[in-house]
Amino acid sequence: MTNFIPIFPLGVVVYPGENLNxxxxxxxxxxxxxxxxxxxxxxxIPAVINNRVSELGTLVSIQEVSKTYDNGEMDIKTTGVEIFRVLETxxxxxxxxxxxxxxxxxxNVEDKGNRELMQKVVLAxxxxxxxxxxxxxxxxxxEALISxxxxxxxxxxxxxxxxLLGLFQELQRQEYLKRHLNKVLPIIAEMEHLKERVKLNGHFKNLSGLDLEI
Known part of the structure; x- marks a missing residue:
């Protein structure tokens, strides 16, 4: 299906089902x-990346106008509905x-994908x-979470x-998240280990002598 929609380009990625204020x-x-x-x-809401409006975005529905100000400004609550591709601006x-x-x-396939894989992603x-x-x-x-x-x-x-927005199978999205987390978790863990070592540096340490035969 092809149709015309008003657009509000923003420097964010919105996913189907996501609540955005x-x-x-x-x-x-x-x-x-x-x-x-x-x-x-x-x-x-098409994503703006590097000051350019991207091809993909997400259709959102207005759930509520939470507040209207005297100057006409508004606070609104929206929910992502489905992904669109821009054919012409x-x-x-x-x-x-x-x-x-x-x-x-x-x-866009929004099934449960591989539940065992998803549980590993959630744990990560x-x-x-x-x-x-x-x-x-x-x-x-x-057990109800998806990518x-x-x-x-x-x-x-x-x-x-x-x-990830451009992946249209839940299993693909789960695999993408798994690869990303497998890459970043060891880096973050090493940074935390390094931070603890830096904290100890310069402090007196109560270390027992080792009983070595020399």
Whole structure:
């Protein structure tokens, strides 16, 4: 299916099912949000990477306008719906301040993938958080988590998050996260070990002499 959607380019990657809170302050996006809210229509958030609007993005629906300020600014809650691919950007739309795009929607498999693999990925993310001294509640039982639920919490760069957005099989996304975590966990663990060694440096140490035969 191909259709036209208003777009709100942002320097973030949004995944299907993700809840995203936004503060709306620019006139063009205040107009976009008001029109989408009044007409119960979604809008698209294509990822901006290296100051360029990327080909892929995520359609989001407005769940709630949490607050409207006297100057028309808004706090809104949105939820990611599905991934789109930009076919053509429409920079100028009559009587509109915002831009739009002609998009289609790649087939995206959002099944459970390999549950055993996913549990290993979840455990690896928890190990990462423990090393970084981060506490994170995913608000879901471990067995219900999928790649989109934890991708933002696996230490991916923006570019890597975008690469994952372009994988349209859950098993592919799980494998991508596994490879990433297998790469970064030893590095983080070594950094923590080094930090502990640096902390000890210069302090008196109570060390027992070794009974060596010399």
């Amino acid at each position: 936004l503060h709306i302050f620019e006139p063009r996006y205040k107009q976009l949000i008001n029109e989408c809210k009044d007409n119960n229509k979604p809008f698209g 429409i920079s100028t739309i009559p009587e509109k301040l915002y831009s739009g795009a002609i998009v289609n929607y790649p087939e 993310v928890k190990n990462l958080h423990e090393l970084l001294k981060i506490k994170k509640d995913f608000n879901k039982p471990d 989109y639920d934890i991708a933002h919490h696996a230490g991916l760069s923006l570019e890597e998050e975008y690469e």
